[in-house]
Amino acid sequence: MKPHIGVLALQGGVAEHMDMLDTVGCTTVGVRCPSDLRGIKGLVMPGGESTALIKLLIRWDLVSPIRELAGAGIPIWGTCAGSVLLSSEISEKSHRINQPSLELAPVRAERNSFGRQAASFQEDIIISGLDKPFPGVFIRAPLLFPLSDSAEVICSVSEGAVFVRCGNIWLCSFHPELTDDTRVHRMFIEEAVIGS
């Protein structure tokens, strides 16, 4: 049976993740309310604007159900803004901020760490477990600072970590869903969803 994966669908790059998950052999559901989480074997939190996303998660009562899902061992993968939402601490390069999050991974996410949009970039990156470089797409991307030994760095660029795994919670600050390369999606499904 195909793995059934939820994609948080309140705002952001939702369709891109669904297309990728479809390509690697999953069925998907857009998650807009708690009942959409029923029966999913994994959850993807896409990129978007994290300040908007956290407000909508709170507004539509999704914070506790997602925390319960994580507690039950369901794998959750956040890309870019999604990784910010999963981090236990959030900071910003040039602003003082006080932003709530799901606090599911012992990681400090530094938002907009490389700068504004003009500093967004593409760079091939080395990801542990993948034999060849992966096309990294970084858009107003955060950097991820592990706060505990349970947070395992899978990939870094010269400034710091951009892919961190903490058990069933995966965080990456780049956008595999904007590439034609399905390897990270495949890795999430094979290792976190099927392997767990």
Place this chain on the structure above:
Amino acid sequence: MSFVRDDGTWKVKTGHARMLKGGVIMDVINAEQAMIAQEAGAVAVMALERVPADIRTQGGVARMSDPEMIKGIQEVVTIPVMAKCRIGHFVEAQVLQALDIDFIDESEVLTPADEANHVNKWNYKVPFVCGATVLEEALRRIAEGAAMIRTKGEAGTGNVVEAVRHARSVLGEIRRLQSTPFEELMSMAKVMGAPYELVKYVHENGKLPVVNFAAGGIATPSDAALMMQLGLDGVFVGSGIFKSGNPAIRAKAIVEAVSQFNNPEVIARVSTGLGEAMVGINISTIPESERMADRGW
């Protein structure tokens, strides 16, 4: 081991626009409004000196905003900050890029600087959004380097009818191109005055190669959800928020309606108790010379 780093690529420009999908971008004229917009859940703010409704009533030449005002907004919000340059005014665009703006709107809301040519948007690291009323116009802007398209609507009217017209026109033409036989595509491109490669892309993919947002005249949560249900990717709200009775509450309601645009119960709930909407103007009462959607081609 490290690899070459490329910035300002088509992928990061269009990718940034994709991350704004399902979101609301709000016009703001100062830092205080920008904070209200961010607090309401806006995915970006558009910094401009006067909202379109005021440009319409006050008249005069509307230009790029004062850099000091733009910087003041960049200092107080963490969400992307967009700003408008006049159609064809490539130096205003250079200035906005120098100010480290996240997205440039080459906008018909400002007074055009060039009646024949738009900005060559390939020359910039910062992505551009441009307005379009019909598919061929959207394809011409994309060929010039626009990483995002929006309807023009009729800005500053609080009247959604023109945005609906433009959305239906673009989406309808896309459907028509999809079913056009391949051998007729070149002739279509010729008639449309649109680049063949992009005509072929639309025929093959049934969509634009960039995101397509609604703009111009959106004033209520239902207006915003209407544009989403028609098939657009997100919403710009200009005068509709800060020309209304209670901007903070209305802004939040529009964000919430867009996030659940297929759920009428939610839209009913968030539409309750918003106070007065902006008054609005009937398009037929606007003299043709003052219609912003006719600017650009």
